[in-house]
Amino acid sequence: MTEKLALLGGEKVRTKPFPFPPYPIIRQEEKDAVLKAMDDGVLSGFFVSPNEFLGGKHVREFEKDFADYLGIKYAVTFSSATAALHAAVVSVGVKPGEEIITSPYTFTSSATCALMHNAIPLFADIEPETFCVDPRSVEISITPLTRAVIPVHIFGHPAQMDEIMDIARKHRLKVIEDCAQAPGAIYKGRKVGTIGDCGVFSFVESKNIETGEGGMLITNDDKIAEIARYVRNHGEAIADIMGWSQYSDIVGYNYRISELEAAIGKVQLRYLDEWNDIRRRLADHLSKGLSGFAGLTPPMVREGCTHVYYVYAFQYDETRIGIPRKLFAEALVAEGIPVSEGYVKPLYLAPLYQERKAFAFKHYQGKAKYHKGLCPVAEEMHFSKLLTTMVCHPRVTERDIDDIIRAVEKVLANKEELVALAQRHTKETSTV
Numbered sequence: 001m002t003e004k005l006a007l008l009g010g011e012k013v014r015t016k017p018f019p020f021p022p023y024p025i026i027r028q029e030e031k032d033a034v035l036k037a038m039d040d041g042v043l044s045g046f047f048v049s050p051n052e053f054l055g056g057k058h059v060r061e062f063e064k065d066f067a068d069y070l071g072i073k074y075a076v077t078f079s080s081a082t083a084a085l086h087a088a089v090v091s092v093g094v095k096p097g098e099e100i101i102t103s104p105y106t107f108t109s110s111a112t113c114a115l116m117h118n119a120i121p122l123f124a125d126i127e128p129e130t131f132c133v134d135p136r137s138v139e140i141s142i143t144p145l146t147r148a149v150i151p152v153h154i155f156g157h158p159a160q161m162d163e164i165m166d167i168a169r170k171h172r173l174k175v176i177e178d179c180a181q182a183p184g185a186i187y188k189g190r191k192v193g194t195i196g197d198c199g200v201f202s203f204v205e206s207k208n209i210e211t212g213e214g215g216m217l218i219t220n221d222d223k224i225a226e227i228a229r230y231v232r233n234h235g236e237a238i239a240d241i242m243g244w245s246q247y248s249d250i251v252g253y254n255y256r257i258s259e260l261e262a263a264i265g266k267v268q269l270r271y272l273d274e275w276n277d278i279r280r281r282l283a284d285h286l287s288k289g290l291s292g293f294a295g296l297t298p299p300m301v302r303e304g305c306t307h308v309y310y311v312y313a314f315q316y317d318e319t320r321i322g323i324p325r326k327l328f329a330e331a332l333v334a335e336g337i338p339v340s341e342g343y344v345k346p347l348y349l350a351p352l353y354q355e356r357k358a359f360a361f362k363h364y365q366g367k368a369k370y371h372k373g374l375c376p377v378a379e380e381m382h383f384s385k386l387l388t389t390m391v392c393h394p395r396v397t398e399r400d401i402d403d404i405i406r407a408v409e410k411v412l413a414n415k416e417e418l419v420a421l422a423q424r425h426t427k428e429t430s431t432v
Contacts, residue, residue, distance in 0.1 A: 005414045007334035008421075013407040014336030019395040024210045025275075030264050037263040046233060046256050053229060053237040058262040063216070065269055066201075070191050072218050074225035077262060078232055081180045081202030081215035083255035085113035085150070087231040088198050088217055090250065091224040092174035094119050094147045097364055101141050102150040102178075103133040104346040105378040110152050110178050111347050118360040120368050122146065123348050125375035129300045131155060131313060131343075131386075134377070135163035142167075145366045148174040153182035153192050155343075155388075156208075156279075156308035157301065161187050161195045168196075176200065180215075181310035183208050184276045188304040193218050198228075203261070206390070208275060208308055209268040211261040232256055275394045279309040282392040282401055286312060289405035293412060295320035309392040313343065315385045323418045328411060329387060331418060335407040339389045342382035348374055 004010030037043075037058050045056015054060055059077055067075040078084040094100060096118035102110050104123040111121035124137035131154050138149055149168055151159035161177075168175045175196030179185070183201050185192045193199025198221065203214035217228050227250060230236070235252025287298035297315040301307045316325050323331075325341055332339045348370035352358060373379070391404065411418070 002413050003410055005331055005334065005411065005417065006336070007331045008414075008417065012334070012336045013410060014403045016336075018336060018338050018391065018403075019393070019400065021395055023393060023395045024205050025268075025394060030267050033263040033267045034260050037259045040259070042259055044256065044258050053233060055256065056259045056262075058259040058266065059257060062262040062265045062269070065266055066216055067218065069269060069272075070194050070218055072194050073220045074218065074222075076217045076219075076225060076228045076232065077257040077265075078215040078217060078255045079257055080204065080213055080255075081178075081200050082109035082113065083232070083253070084200040084215035084217040084228075085109055085176070085178065086116045086253075087228040087255065088176045088200055088224075089113050089117045089119060089148070090231050091217075091219075091227040092148055092176060092197050094174070096360065097145070097366075098147045099143060099145045099366060099368065100148045100150055100176075101133075101138050101146060103152045103154065103378075104348050104375050105131060105343060105382065106152040106154055106178065106347070107180065107344065108347060108350075110150055110180075112352075113150075115352075115358040115360050118363075119147075120145075120360055120364050120366060121347075121353075122368055123346070123370070123375055126154075126378045126381070127160075128315075128377050128381065130157045130159070130302060131381060132157060132159035133164075135160050135167060137375070138164060139167045139171075142171050142173070143366060146171070146173060148176060150176045150178050151196070152178040152180075153185055155299070155311040155313050156182045156185055157299070158182065158185050158187035158192050158305045160302075161192075165195065180207070182308055184272050184306075185308045186306040194220075197221060198224050203265055203268075206310075208279070208310060208393075209265060209272055211257075211264045211268065214257050214261045214265060276306075276308045278394045279392045280307065282396055282398065283307065283309045283312055285398050286392065286401045286404060287314075289401070290314060290408065293408060296408070311343070311388050311390055312392045313386055313388045315381075316387050318384065321412070321415070323411075323415060324422050325384065325387070327418055327422050331411045331414075332404075332407055335410065337389070337404050337407045338391065339387055342386045343388050345382060346375055346378045 063075040177199035180202035198219035203211040232255040295317040353370040
């Protein structure tokens, strides 16, 4: 006999919170590191350390550890990845009124970092396989005002960097890798962030490394690192504790990270590869389970790439399954499984772009377009095909993943009831 769906009053597949124990990962090791930093008596080393411009002891150690991990010359901490992206736009030489191409299917700051510098974001469509920006769409989006590309390694899968770098060299564009969701991911033997002119990472609470808030800009370019530090620190370098300052011609901000966040980051970085291995193992287990259901397509991992699964994103074929995607997701949530339709609405559909609200548009001389239908693949994924969940992380076990597979099986076993429910709802709304 088929189990009754929780959506229709039956018992849930999973009754305890998902995940359990809770995320983020804060262990005694992180607590000890924070206490040690507090015992050192410095919370923000940008004011009292011998070299205030570079930050305090823990900030500088975190930056060195991060640069060493990636095999790169410079790592510069920031208060967030958004701040680091803003600094990257300034540091690579983009000027107000010029354009940056990025993905529309990403967190908002992958695009608003351009507006922060009074530059203009253009949006290229995404690939249906990896959901990363499509290099072919990038190239046809280039205009005489385009100066940079921000490929986003979305959900933890690397974008096609060889193709993007070829396009960038051909058109003399700078490349800022948005690695916020992909620390430790590998593209053809190289860690993401080390391929373009610079890369940006996020340490906000939900990420693969979490310090509460925080970000990092990495680069091998001396000038980019120097400018990024000025942007981080009010556009000035404090030379000594007497307050003498060396000013630059750069508008700077207070984008500094604290010693406490850096202390946590040092600890978490040591476990990144181990935790990413757990994410991959859980994702592989979930993909194996979902692949047995017609109409569900697990995420693809392109040859030569490693995925770090900040988000587990899979495709839903409503035509094959017969249940509206919205109802399928609601049924899974009712069973205790956290799943969402799509990810974010394509960014260009937001009022910020539709109504050109940002100051940057007032003097813009180009022809940026933000109409519906601009990026058909991104729109199809968001509005019709994509389902996402954030369950593949180190607080989860394969037994937890089995609950997801069992819930999917239960929902599909009750397909007829859900179809009938959808038909009744359609009939009721059509008569209102």
